[in-house]
Amino acid sequence: MIVDLHMMVICEECRTKFEIKDLQKRWVNNGIQEIYYSCKYCGKNYIVALTNKKIRDLQKKIKTAKDKGDIKKLNKLLERHKEEMDKLNKK
Numbered sequence: 885m886i887v888d889l890h891m892m893v894i895c896e897e898c899r900t901k902f903e904i905k906d907l908q909k910r911w912v913n914n915g916i917q918e919i920y921y922s923c924k925y926c927g928k929n930y931i932v933a934l935t936n937k938k939i940r941d942l943q944k945k946i947k948t949a950k951d952k953g954d955i956k957k958l959n960k961l962l963e964r965h966k967e968e969m970d971k972l973n974k975k
Protein backbone atom coordinates (compact mmCIF):
# COMPACT_ATOMS: atom_id res chain seq x y z
CA MET A 885 0.00 0.00 0.00
CA ILE A 886 1.10 3.46 -0.84
CA VAL A 887 -0.99 5.16 1.81
CA ASP A 888 -1.74 4.35 5.42
CA LEU A 889 -4.79 5.11 7.44
CA HIS A 890 -4.44 8.20 9.60
CA MET A 891 -1.84 9.57 7.25
CA MET A 892 -2.09 13.33 6.69
CA VAL A 893 -2.38 14.38 3.08
CA ILE A 894 -2.89 17.65 1.28
CA CYS A 895 -5.63 17.74 -1.34
CA GLU A 896 -4.30 18.83 -4.74
CA GLU A 897 -7.65 20.33 -5.56
CA CYS A 898 -8.53 22.50 -2.57
CA ARG A 899 -5.20 22.47 -0.70
CA THR A 900 -6.86 21.34 2.50
CA LYS A 901 -4.85 19.14 4.80
CA PHE A 902 -6.82 16.15 5.99
CA GLU A 903 -6.35 12.75 7.54
CA ILE A 904 -7.19 9.57 5.66
CA LYS A 905 -9.84 8.02 7.87
CA ASP A 906 -10.91 5.14 5.70
CA LEU A 907 -10.37 3.67 2.28
CA GLN A 908 -13.33 3.03 0.04
CA LYS A 909 -13.79 0.42 -2.64
CA ARG A 910 -15.70 0.38 -5.86
CA TRP A 911 -15.99 -1.99 -8.79
CA VAL A 912 -14.32 -0.81 -11.98
CA ASN A 913 -15.22 -3.76 -14.17
CA ASN A 914 -15.51 -7.53 -13.86
CA GLY A 915 -13.21 -8.56 -11.08
CA ILE A 916 -11.29 -5.32 -10.71
CA GLN A 917 -11.85 -3.22 -7.63
CA GLU A 918 -10.54 0.26 -7.09
CA ILE A 919 -9.42 1.34 -3.64
CA TYR A 920 -9.60 5.04 -3.06
CA TYR A 921 -10.08 7.79 -0.54
CA SER A 922 -11.69 11.13 -1.04
CA CYS A 923 -11.09 14.62 0.21
CA LYS A 924 -13.81 15.30 2.76
CA TYR A 925 -13.86 18.98 1.86
CA CYS A 926 -14.15 19.04 -1.92
CA GLY A 927 -14.86 15.37 -2.62
CA LYS A 928 -11.95 14.75 -4.97
CA ASN A 929 -11.17 11.04 -5.24
CA TYR A 930 -7.66 9.68 -4.99
CA ILE A 931 -7.06 6.19 -6.29
CA VAL A 932 -4.73 4.18 -4.10
CA ALA A 933 -4.61 0.87 -5.92
CA LEU A 934 -6.48 -1.62 -8.02
CA THR A 935 -7.12 -5.16 -6.86
CA ASN A 936 -8.27 -8.27 -8.70
CA LYS A 937 -9.61 -11.57 -7.42
CA LYS A 938 -6.13 -13.10 -7.08
CA ILE A 939 -4.99 -10.17 -4.94
CA ARG A 940 -8.09 -10.23 -2.76
CA ASP A 941 -7.69 -13.99 -2.22
CA LEU A 942 -4.10 -13.40 -1.19
CA GLN A 943 -5.23 -10.68 1.23
CA LYS A 944 -7.60 -13.17 2.87
CA LYS A 945 -4.80 -15.72 3.17
CA ILE A 946 -2.50 -13.05 4.60
CA LYS A 947 -5.06 -12.24 7.26
CA THR A 948 -5.37 -15.93 8.16
CA ALA A 949 -1.59 -16.39 8.33
CA LYS A 950 -1.35 -13.28 10.51
CA ASP A 951 -4.04 -14.56 12.86
CA LYS A 952 -2.25 -17.89 13.14
CA GLY A 953 1.12 -16.23 13.57
CA ASP A 954 2.54 -18.25 10.70
CA ILE A 955 5.42 -15.90 9.87
CA LYS A 956 7.02 -18.08 7.23
CA LYS A 957 3.81 -18.42 5.29
CA LEU A 958 2.97 -14.77 5.86
CA ASN A 959 6.24 -13.59 4.32
CA LYS A 960 5.74 -15.78 1.29
CA LEU A 961 2.18 -14.50 0.84
CA LEU A 962 3.24 -10.88 1.25
CA GLU A 963 5.85 -11.35 -1.44
CA ARG A 964 3.29 -12.84 -3.84
CA HIS A 965 0.83 -10.09 -2.95
CA LYS A 966 3.40 -7.44 -3.80
CA GLU A 967 4.19 -9.09 -7.13
CA GLU A 968 0.53 -9.23 -8.10
CA MET A 969 -0.08 -5.66 -6.97
CA ASP A 970 2.91 -4.44 -8.98
CA LYS A 971 1.70 -6.34 -12.03
CA LEU A 972 -1.82 -4.96 -11.85
CA ASN A 973 -0.83 -1.44 -10.85
CA LYS A 974 2.08 -1.40 -13.31
CA LYS A 975 4.66 -0.22 -10.86
Ligand SMILES: [Zn+2]
Pocket residue numbers: 895896897898899900923924925926927928
Ligand atom coordinates in the same frame (compact mmCIF):
# COMPACT_ATOMS: atom_id res chain seq x y z
ZN1 LIG B 1 -10.11 18.78 -1.54
